[in-house]
Amino acid sequence: MRITMIGAGYVGLVSGACFADFGHQVCCVDRDAEKLAMLKLGKIPIYEPGLDDLVTTNTAQGRLRFDDNLADAVSQSDVVFIAVGTPSRRGDGHADLSFVYDAAAEVGRALKGFTVVVTKSTVPVGTGDEVERIIREQNPTADFAVVSNPEFLREGSAIEDFKRPDRIIVGTDAERAKAVMGEIYRPLSLNVAPIFYTSRRTAELTKYAGNAFLAMKITFINEIADLCERLGADVQDVARGIGMDNRIGAKFLHAGPGYGGSCFPKDTLALVKTAQDAASPVRLIETTVSINDQRKRAMARKVVEACGGSVRGKTIGILGLTFKPNTDDMRDAPSLAIIQALQDAGASIKAYDPVGMEQARKMIEGIEFGESAYAVADGAHAIVIVTEWNAFRSLDLKRLRVLMATPVMVDLRNVYRGEEVMKHGIAYSSVGRGDTRSMFDSAMLSSNRI
């Protein structure tokens, strides 16, 4: 199959490279000239484990190429994927579909022969109808079908997720399009993943419903974590205890600083807006969004509390800036809101992230970046683990204790056990573990350094 992938971002580049690896001929098109120039030189503009090898191999074998000429690529393709961004629209929280519609218009003008146009971007219900209308308007005689094929990969494990998905959702009623999609995904559907065919609107909504459910699950365990702190229970054991129930499942039950990233925040909000417009509000998700927004500042208050009630004039070391490990993606990362709240409270911030600092520098002002966890701890009045990178899982606690101005660790990812940190004379606070909280209090009492 000849494929055009419009948008060479986190989804488009991974999907394009994986389709090429399946044996298809793929052309990735992007309007970002800088990104395209890097890709043509064999450089990968994002951090995603394994992606450089996959791109290099498939480019070398002639199955994957990069171009800015959308019309040329589309006119030669059997299938065109639209994988452009759908960020929150400024002001009202609806999905901004301008990139999708621009791409659709360009596709419409370039189509030749029967072509399947697939929206891989996460788009609200009805977007497929509008893409179809735009293409028809541009090219009244075009022979095409518009399909919804939402993507479920996770940054950090994107290639594995793409190649071993739980399911592939294909939304279309057109038999010709089903046959083409079946052929595209044949290497997976043979023995790995079922293809689930449904209507286009249902496919569009399935993606939002999936993300909203996961966001709700995270928010649920975060509230249970707060309750655990009040009642002296341990949220990790509660999560394990309920997660062993197959009806609930163990995933997405890690208490922490609230969900972030390029998908959950914008997609939950967009679903809320769609539902309100349809006069069928999703109040559970409205509440989820509101709890999660408040949680990030609450995490900053936790840091203030750990520092004895004030961070004014103190230096706080932040470990981890990206919204999760193994990505450089800083979009809607909890670190952004936590750092802002700590700055508002008068703290100076030093931060380190293993791969996210280049992106972070573009988004965060007025902070100092360190070259390692220890550089950040040097002279700090507290260190805060915001992202659970492996590099932070076995820190030299003895060394940290010596470097810090006051030995305080706030572990927002529950990476450590309280005892092991406290043993080194470092006051410790985590999320939803009542026992470490009381140990922390006793450490505060026995330490006159705070």
Ligand SMILES: NC(=O)c1ccc[n+]([C@@H]2O[C@H](COP(=O)([O-])OP(=O)(O)OC[C@H]3O[C@@H](n4cnc5c(N)ncnc54)[C@H](O)[C@@H]3O)[C@@H](O)[C@H]2O)c1
């Ligand atoms: N990032 C994820 O983990 C993830 C997972 C599942 C679904 N999604 C969805 O996939 C979509 C893409 O997300 P992303 O993270 O890859 O975005 P991204 O911002 O990383 O990439 C989008 C790319 O599209 C390009 N682009 C925009 N308009 C274009 C046009 N008209 N022609 C050519 N190129 C154009 C941009 O330059 C950019 O490089 C979004 O709808 C997102 O919600 C993302």
